[in-house]
Amino acid sequence: MPSKVDSEASAAERVDPGISRGDVDGFQLGGRIWGSRLIVGTGGFRSLEAMERALVASGAEIVTVALRRVDPLARGSALEVIDGLGLFALPNTAGCYTARDAVRTAQLAREAFETDWIKLEVIGDDRTLFPDAVELLDAAQQLIDEGFTVLPYTNDDPILARRLQDAGCAAVMPLGSPIGSGMGIRNPYNIQIIVESASVPVVLDAGIGTPSDAALAMELGCNGVLLSSSVARAKDPERMARAMRQAVEAGYAARRAGRIPRKLHAEGSTPDQGLPDLG
Amino acid sequence: MPDDTKRPSEQRDDVVVPLKRSRSPDGGVEAPDAVVVGGGAIGLACAWRAARRGVRVRVLERDHPGAGASHVAAGMLAPVSEASWGEEALMRLALASAGAWPGFAAELAEDSQLEVGYEPCGALHVALDRDESEELRRRFELMGSLDLGVEWLRPRACRDLEPGLVPACAAGVHAPGEAAVDPGLLLPALTAAVERCGGQVLVEAEVTDILTDDGRLTGVITGDGREHRAEHVVLASGAWSGASPWLPPLARPPVRPVKGQILTLRGNPDQPVCRRIVASERVYLVPRPDGRLIVGATVEERGFDIQVTAGGVLELLREAYRALPDVSELELVETVAGLRPGTPDNAPLVGPGALDGLVLATGHYRNGILLTPISAEAVAALLAQDPLPPEAEVAHPGRFAGESAPGLVAAPTIEDARE
Numbered sequence: 001m002p003s004k005v006d007s008e009a010s011a012a013e014r015v016d017p018g019i020s021r022g023d024v025d026g027f028q029l030g031g032r033i034w035g036s037r038l039i040v041g042t043g044g045f046r047s048l049e050a051m052e053r054a055l056v057a058s059g060a061e062i063v064t065v066a067l068r069r070v071d072p073l074a075r076g077s078a079l080e081v082i083d084g085l086g087l088f089a090l091p092n093t094a095g096c097y098t099a100r101d102a103v104r105t106a107q108l109a110r111e112a113f114e115t116d117w118i119k120l121e122v123i124g125d126d127r128t129l130f131p132d133a134v135e136l137l138d139a140a141q142q143l144i145d146e147g148f149t150v151l152p153y154t155n156d157d158p159i160l161a162r163r164l165q166d167a168g169c170a171a172v173m174p175l176g177s178p179i180g181s182g183m184g185i186r187n188p189y190n191i192q193i194i195v196e197s198a199s200v201p202v203v204l205d206a207g208i209g210t211p212s213d214a215a216l217a218m219e220l221g222c223n224g225v226l227l228s229s230s231v232a233r234a235k236d237p238e239r240m241a242r243a244m245r246q247a248v249e250a251g252y253a254a255r256r257a258g259r260i261p262r263k264l265h266a267e268g269s270t271p272d273q274g275l276p277d278l279g
Numbered sequence: 280m281p282d283d284t285k286r287p288s289e290q291r292d293d294v295v296v297p298l299k300r301s302r303s304p305d306g307g308v309e310a311p312d313a314v315v316v317g318g319g320a321i322g323l324a325c326a327w328r329a330a331r332r333g334v335r336v337r338v339l340e341r342d343h344p345g346a347g348a349s350h351v352a353a354g355m356l357a358p359v360s361e362a363s364w365g366e367e368a369l370m371r372l373a374l375a376s377a378g379a380w381p382g383f384a385a386e387l388a389e390d391s392q393l394e395v396g397y398e399p400c401g402a403l404h405v406a407l408d409r410d411e412s413e414e415l416r417r418r419f420e421l422m423g424s425l426d427l428g429v430e431w432l433r434p435r436a437c438r439d440l441e442p443g444l445v446p447a448c449a450a451g452v453h454a455p456g457e458a459a460v461d462p463g464l465l466l467p468a469l470t471a472a473v474e475r476c477g478g479q480v481l482v483e484a485e486v487t488d489i490l491t492d493d494g495r496l497t498g499v500i501t502g503d504g505r506e507h508r509a510e511h512v513v514l515a516s517g518a519w520s521g522a523s524p525w526l527p528p529l530a531r532p533p534v535r536p537v538k539g540q541i542l543t544l545r546g547n548p549d550q551p552v553c554r555r556i557v558a559s560e561r562v563y564l565v566p567r568p569d570g571r572l573i574v575g576a577t578v579e580e581r582g583f584d585i586q587v588t589a590g591g592v593l594e595l596l597r598e599a600y601r602a603l604p605d606v607s608e609l610e611l612v613e614t615v616a617g618l619r620p621g622t623p624d625n626a627p628l629v630g631p632g633a634l635d636g637l638v639l640a641t642g643h644y645r646n647g648i649l650l651t652p653i654s655a656e657a658v659a660a661l662l663a664q665d666p667l668p669p670e671a672e673v674a675h676p677g678r679f680a681g682e683s684a685p686g687l688v689a690a691p692t693i694e695d696a697r698e
Contacts, residue, residue, distance in 0.1 A: 046365070047625040049625075078580065237365075
């Protein structure tokens with residue numbers, strides 16, 4: 001749980017539960033304050049150069065790296081680009097199907113990346129890449145016991161999200177739709193329920209196809225967005241990364257600004273007093 | 280360059296006479312004009328094309344010709360499958376090289392007096408489900424904008440072309456102009472052609488140090504202590520180019536190893552499971568006339584690791600089976616892993632290096648065999664002081680000069696390579 005900025009946040013907390021988790025001035029995640037609410041994955045880029053330009057344009061400070069796909073000791077690869085840009089490489093457990101596998105991968109990642117942060121992914125099958133809820137919770141509990149800062153990729157299931165939070169995860173990261181599908185947020189109501197009942201940051205992870213999806217996530221009250229394919233596989237990844245950055249900023253600002261209610265009938269915005277009476 | 284250099288047209292009659300030039304006491308030609316470090320497809324082709332222009336060349340291969348990525352390559356000459364947004368200049372280079380292949384192969388057959396293994400078989404790029412179909416459609420639009428001579432096919436038309444395709448096949452793009460070459464034949468042909476055109480190929484000759492004169496590279500020294508003085512040193516050592524400990528760090532090009540695993544299956548040559556290259560989003564299958572079927576390839580950033588893994592083989596076989604179920608009947612004859620030379624922008628490095636006298640011919644990533652003719656032509660032109668083909672501009676190493684881009688300066692060391 002964040003604590004340092006709680007006092008600053010208390011006023012906002014009373015007004016809007018969406019910004020109640022201590023992130024009025026910055027994005028608080030894992031006990032650190034980040035300037036960017038956009039987290040970008042590093043898989044799927046056509047070239048290292050394309051990745052580098054997109055990461056810069058995204059403004060992201062945290063980027064995820066799959067331990068299974070990158071040898072952290074191999075030089076001249078993605079990790080060197082990330083280090084060169086001064087970004088935080090957050091290892092993930094992509095490709096793990098069991099708690100045992102994920103825990104072991106996280107332990108290897110801790111050694112290799114010299115961080116106890118882990119983006120926890122435990123996948124049910126390779127067709128949907130949906131999380132396996134049972135294995136995920138098991139892995140999260142084990143890793144928290146071992147002192148990891150656990151950021152779990154989870155279903156858009158409010159109960160599972162709460163269980164992960166109660167287990168001590170540093171955030172919950174529900175999917176909008178399947179990884180790489182670009183289908184956006186298929187169940188915004190569930191995301192809203194997760195946000196309402198969360199006491200840790202909520203990061204929308206997976207399914208973002210286009211910037212309006214990212215903006216919607218922030219408008220729903222998410223504290224951040226994690227995306228990868230929508231940038232990496234865009235025709236122009238650099239430009240798309242910039243657009244995503246702007247969308248996350250816009251969605252966050254809109255959430256704080258407070259939208260008007262939806263109404264069935266029109267309500268004129270032009271004042272009708274003081275007009276000449278031509279009758 | 281000596282003034283008596285013969286141009287290819289005048290040279291045609293005598294190229295079949297091996298080693299006609301004057302010999303030094305050790306049996307080699309006298310000091311060559313160029314030393315090529317690396318005897319893979321690129322290095323040997325550079326040497327051959329340069330020799331045809333009258334340049335005296337010596338190839339130094341630390342193992343045997345083609346021991347690196349060349350012998351792992353499937354030999355696909357399929358620029359369409361590599362079409363990608365933001366890489367249009369690279370695409371033009373690939374298309375120019377694909378266009379040069381038939382002539383290159385014919386001349387190579389003539390100069391080497393050997394079979395080259397060039398097969399203009401065409402390719403069918405297939406989508407195996409709805410999602411892959413969406414992706415293929417998107418790429419097809421790009422191919423159309425690049426004028427690649429491709430045709431969109433419905434499932435039935437795909438299976439008319441390749442009856443072995445899985446019935447679930449959702450769509451395809453036919454690229455009749457694509458081809459394949461068998462590196463198992465190409466490499467011996469290139470080696471023979473270099474020698475028959477008057478060049479030398481030294482095997483088990485590992486470069487350990489350089490010779491310089493007033494800041495200019497004037498040759499290299501091999502492990503046996505022998506000095507090889509030359510006007511130009513061509514670096515063509517593939518994935519190991521960036522890890523050349525004998526080069527000053529700033530002259531090492533930004534090349535990293537990218538691992539690929541590949542399989543060879545074998546069946547009855549009279550009943551092939553496919554007649555043309557079949558490529559899906561995740562796998563490609565290249566048939567050879569003798570009944571072999573090459574299945575490739577994984578793309579892994581694992582440093583200099585070349586282990587064949589169960590997971591890699593499983594993935595390739597599963598995806599091959601998904602496209603052409605008949606592969607399950609074939610014999611699995613070989614599994615092998617190699618290292619592609621990757622660059623930050625996926626384009627090769629062909630042209631002057633960061634040291635006077637150094638010429639780069641490396642960084643060809645997934646397209647070494649495809650880009651062999653145009654790379655060799657560019658290097659040969661450079662060595663003979665002729666104009667370079669205009670498409671080669673995208674490969675100019677100067678695009679990384681002075682850039683302290685991450686991953687570029689601290690190239691891997693040889694210690695990494697030997698782990």
